[in-house]
Amino acid sequence: xxxxxxxxxxxxxxxxxxxxxxxxxxxxxxxxxxxxxxxxxxxxxxxxxxxxxxxxxxxxxxxxxxxxxxxxxxxxxxxxxxxxxxxxxxxxxxxxxxxxxxxxxxxxxxxxxxxxxxxxxxxxxxxxxxxxxxxxxxxxxxxxxxxxxxxxxxxxxxxxxxxxxxxxxxxxxxxxxxxxxxxxxxxxxxxxxxxxxxxxxxxxxxxxxxxxxxxxxxxxxxxxxxxxxxxxxxxxxxxxxxxxxxxxxxxxxxxxxxxxxxxxxxxxxxxxxxxxxxxxxxxxxxxxxxxxxxxxxxxxxxxxxxxxxxxxxxxxxxxxxxxxxxxxxxxxxxxxxxxxxxxxxxxxxxxxxxxxxxxxxxxxxxxxxxxxxxxxxxxxxxxxxxxxxxxxxxxxxxxxxxxxxxxxxxxxxxxxxxxxxxxxxxxxxxxxxxxxxxxxxxxxxxxxxxxxxxxxxxxxxxxxxxxxxxxxxxxxxxxxxxxxxxxxxxxxxxxxxxxxxxxxxxxxxxxxxxxxxxxxxxxxxxxxxxxxxxxxxxxxxxxxxxxxxxxxxxxxxxxxxxxxxxxxxxxxxxxxxxxxxxxxxxxxxxxxxxxxxxxxxxxxxxxxxxxxxxxxxxxxxxxxxx
Amino acid sequence: xxxxxxxxxxxxxxxxxxxxxxxxxxxxxxxxxxxxxxxxxxxxxxxxxxxxxxxxxxxxxxxxxxxxxxxxxxxxxxxxxxxxxxxxxxxxxxxxxxxxxxxxxxxxxxxxxxxxxxxxxxxxxxxxxxxxxxxxxxxxxxxxxxxxxxxxxxxxxxxxxxxxxxxxxxxxxxxxxxxxxxxxxxxxxxxxxxxxxxxxxxxxxxxx
Numbered sequence: 006x007x008x009x010x011x012x013x014x015x016x017x018x019x020x021x022x023x024x025x026x027x028x029x030x031x032x033x034x035x036x037x038x039x040x041x042x043x044x045x046x047x048x049x050x051x052x053x054x055x056x057x058x059x060x061x062x063x064x065x066x067x068x069x070x071x072x073x074x075x076x077x078x079x080x081x082x083x084x085x086x087x088x089x090x091x092x093x094x095x096x097x098x099x100x101x102x103x104x105x106x107x108x109x110x111x112x113x114x115x116x117x118x119x120x121x122x123x124x125x126x127x128x129x130x131x132x133x134x135x136x137x138x139x140x141x142x143x144x145x146x147x148x149x150x151x152x153x154x155x156x157x158x159x160x161x162x163x164x165x166x167x168x169x170x171x172x173x174x175x176x177x178x179x180x181x182x183x184x185x186x187x188x189x190x191x192x193x194x195x196x197x198x199x200x201x202x203x204x205x206x207x208x209x210x211x212x213x214x215x216x217x218x219x220x221x222x223x224x225x226x227x228x229x230x231x232x233x234x235x236x237x238x239x240x241x242x243x244x245x246x247x248x249x250x251x252x253x254x255x256x257x258x259x260x261x262x263x264x265x266x267x268x269x270x271x272x273x274x275x276x277x278x279x280x281x282x283x284x285x286x287x288x289x290x291x292x293x294x295x296x297x298x299x300x301x302x303x304x305x306x307x308x309x310x311x312x313x314x315x316x317x318x319x320x321x322x323x324x325x326x327x328x329x330x331x332x333x334x335x336x337x338x339x340x341x342x343x344x345x346x347x348x349x350x351x352x353x354x355x356x357x358x359x360x361x362x363x364x365x366x367x368x369x370x371x372x373x374x375x376x377x378x379x380x381x382x383x384x385x386x387x388x389x390x391x392x393x394x395x396x397x398x399x400x401x402x403x404x405x406x407x408x409x410x411x412x413x414x415x416x417x418x419x420x421x422x423x424x425x426x427x428x429x430x431x432x433x434x435x436x437x438x439x440x441x442x443x444x445x446x447x448x449x450x451x452x453x454x455x456x457x458x459x460x461x462x463x464x465x466x467x468x469x470x471x472x473x474x475x476x477x478x479x480x481x482x483x484x485x486x487x488x489x490x491x492x493x494x495x496x497x498x499x500x501x502x503x504x505x506x507x508x509x510x511x512x513x514x515x516x517x518x519x520x521x522x523x524x525x526x527x528x529x530x531x532x533x534x535x536x537x538x539x540x541x542x543x544x545x546x547x548x549x550x551x552x553x554x555x556x557x558x559x560x561x562x563x564x565x566x567x568x569x570x571x572x573x574x575x576x577x578x579x580x581x582x583x584x585x586x587x588x589x590x591x592x593x594x595x596x597x598x599x600x601x602x603x604x605x606x607x608x609x610x611x612x613x614x615x616x617x618x619x620x621x622x623x624x625x626x627x628x629x630x631x
Numbered sequence: 632x633x634x635x636x637x638x639x640x641x642x643x644x645x646x647x648x649x650x651x652x653x654x655x656x657x658x659x660x661x662x663x664x665x666x667x668x669x670x671x672x673x674x675x676x677x678x679x680x681x682x683x684x685x686x687x688x689x690x691x692x693x694x695x696x697x698x699x700x701x702x703x704x705x706x707x708x709x710x711x712x713x714x715x716x717x718x719x720x721x722x723x724x725x726x727x728x729x730x731x732x733x734x735x736x737x738x739x740x741x742x743x744x745x746x747x748x749x750x751x752x753x754x755x756x757x758x759x760x761x762x763x764x765x766x767x768x769x770x771x772x773x774x775x776x777x778x779x780x781x782x783x784x785x786x787x788x789x790x791x792x793x794x795x796x797x798x799x800x801x802x803x804x805x806x807x808x809x810x811x812x813x814x815x816x817x818x819x820x821x822x823x824x825x826x827x828x829x830x831x832x833x834x835x836x837x838x839x
Contacts, residue, residue, distance in 0.1 A: 108659075109660060179656050179660040183655050184652070210670050212667070214670060217674040217675055221678070224775065228765075231765060231766075231767055231768045232678065232771050232772065234768070236687060237686065238768035238769060239682065239768035239771075240768070601793060605797050609806075
């Protein structure tokens with residue numbers, strides 16, 4: 006188990022990744038999976054913008070356009086943004102709290118495979134040619150009327166992926182509650198860990214309603230249920246409520262970790278302690294709480310009545326307060342700091358004005374009377390892309406540049422990184438800023454094409470050009486990643502030179518057991534404190550070198566999820582084929598038998614001995630790593 | 632963790648369910664999971680209440696005609712008693728009395744099985760009367776709410792059976808102590824959900 010790389014065959018490497026329970030490897034798997042779906046969703050977006058490039062365009066058919074917008078939204082939220090953020094949480098959070106792994110390594114692996122198979126299931130719809138086409142919200146009045154199996158792919162694919170998210174959420178919560186290093190009190194936790202904590206708590210309470218809603222949809226479409234069918238006494242509004250009780254917290258589940266990444270960046274590259282740390286923590290918790298109180302602002306025009314609309318309008322505007330607290334704290338962190346304009350810092354600086362614009366349009370829509378005017382127009386499209394792209398995607402790109410050296414031991418090119426930023430940032434504003442006006446000028450969202458002579462031509466053209474610029478930015482990032490990997494210039498523990506938290510005090514990439522000795526945390530930004538006091542390694546230890554207990558890898562998570570994947574097809578086809586029902590039962594049985602095998606065998610893990618650890622420490626010292 | 636470490640009632644820790652880090656993780660993780668389950672059932676309850684007695688025009692079923700309290704009363708007694716017996720089992724687990732713990736868990740499982748049998752009878756009775764899953768919005772929401780609870784009972788029965796068989800010969804240790812404990816947590820949760828089903832579905836259905 007030395008840190009020296011061993012030559013292995015491809016098959017052995019593949020098996021290693023399929024059975025891994027190491028939180029760092031699972032984090033990388035999440036990044037690869039999420040990155041793949043990010044590209045898929047991006048291609049869908051490019052086709053949408055090409056279709057809308059000019060009036061009366063017929064590049065794609067109206068039906069295909071519906072498929073594209075549905076899959077673009079669903080893919081980007083569930084299969085790109087969340088998994089990539091889960092990747093960072095998985096990789097970085099245990100390092101930040103000084104843990105050797107997450108609380109449930111097996112379940113961690115299971116969560117990843119459920120996300121992956123759920124995503125594959127959803128995208129198999131493209132191969133079959135029956136694609137979800139009722140929008141990413143899949144309102145029941147549309148989705149029940151949709152022919153073919155498109156919506157079935159949506160309901161079952163998201164069910165599988167959503168189960169994975171729930172597991173990841175519980176896992177992160179328990180890890181943070183139980184596995185912090187000595188001295189790591191709650192109020193010494195880095196802000197990325199705090200936002201992971203709150204986002205995980207939100208996952209725990211937001212995903213069960215989605216699970217139930219998707220089951221209702223599955224029952225209605227595939228098993229003769231009547232939850233949403235009004236001719237049988239059902240109520241289509243129930244879906245809208247359930248979906249948004251999940252869906253609104255979901256956007257905070259995405260944005261909070263993004264806030265966490267930016268908080269780290271501002272602090273590192275301003276070389277200052279985060280301004281107002283307790284207020285930041287309080288604001289994070291408050292946003293998490295208020296996030297559950299505002300779902301009906303997505304339903305102002307449904308007709309819930311003025312009382313309900315007023316309550317939800319006030320609650321919605323209240324969220325602007327803790328968010329504003331955060332914005333000012335970031336500004337005051339930069340204020341008087343010794344700023345280094347690295348690529349991650351550029352993204353962070355670009356994020357503040359972009360996100361504030363998205364926030365302000367959000368408050369505008371929070372005013373229920375105005376929302377009647379803005380509803381279903383391009384203004385809405387502009388708003389949510391400003392918060393999701395201007396907040397979450399910028400954070401993901403910043404996080405990729407910031408944590409790349411820690412994950413892979415090589416530094417992404419700063420020059421190419423800045424080129425990526427310029428293309429992406431300019432392209433982003435070019436695409437979405439003009440869409441606010443398109444909304445004001447009356448262009449409805451989700452339309453396949455538009456007539457000439459309505460004054461929308463130039464604006465749509467500008468918007469499409471912006472999308473192209475963003476695509477170029479992403480391509481430059483891919484080139485950057487390839488070039489960096491080929492060059493393979495290794496970096497030390499703290500490649501940015503200003504790391505403040507525990508992950509910057511261990512090798513890049515860290516050994517599979519993370520810390521040879523559990524660190525002792527002496528305050529907020531503990532590594533920074535140690536460095537200021539002249540401790541070059543940045544760590545004080547809480548224990549001598551001793552045997553470390555680590556979990557065993559397992560292929561069972563892969564098999565369990567594969568059973569669900571099979572069962573999904575069985576459920577989908579059981580009404581029209583004779584093999585559907587047996588397949589459904591077989592798939593579920595496969596999963597339960599895998600679970601039983603897991604629970605009947607004793608999997609107690611293994612120990613890394615003191616001698617092996619001592620050898621690794623000696624090798625590191627000989628190798629001259631700093 | 633050392634599976635072979637032998638305990639006596641004197642050396643057995645006061646809280647075996649959270650004596651090791653793994654056990655503590657399971658303990659906290661399972662409580663959180665039950666938090667999520669609470670939201671899941673809350674959503675099912677809300678849907679049921681919205682769709683209660685709703686059906687196509689000329690719908691002939693209502694809660695008053697459908698439910699029969701005596702049967703449900705017996706089911707409630709069985710499940711509440713099984714919760715009590717699982718408390719006895721945990722009492723003996725904490726006192727390192729493996730044999731008695733096994734006995735009380737077996738009784739718990741038996742009572743749960745009786746409950747499940749009566750539920751299957753109840754459902755088949757409704758279906759015979761024409762109140763099938765696809766009959767109306769009311770029937771869909773009823774069978775999904777009560778059926779999800781019944782499914783949880785079934786899962787619990789499989790779980791405790793596997794636990795008892797797997798550990799039948801090796802006695803209590805810190806590895807399986809927490810497993811028995813989380814099962815009992817789960818069983819109490821199912822019981823609490825049933826209390827709400829009994830109240831909201833059956834009592835409020837018959838009275839109001």
